[in-house]
Amino acid sequence: MIRYIYNDQNNDGGWGFYIEGHMTMIGTALNYVAIRLLGEGPNDGSGAVDRARKCLHFVNH
Structure with a gap:
């Protein structure tokens, strides 16, 4: 399931x-x-969780 979620992550x-x-x-x-x-x-x-967190922080500010 985790791999499936990672594979659908956008470039941003x-x-x-x-x-x-x-x-x-x-x-x-x-x-x-x-x-x-x-x-x-x-x-x-491989940084996917960190990129997602940064994406959420960027949108909120």
């Missing part, structure tokens, strides 16, 4: 509401929470 670090969709806040937040609940740490996934 976020996820869309559907596969190949542009980044949305809800899509990114839901996928980020799912990855963390599945046991990934804050720096796991």
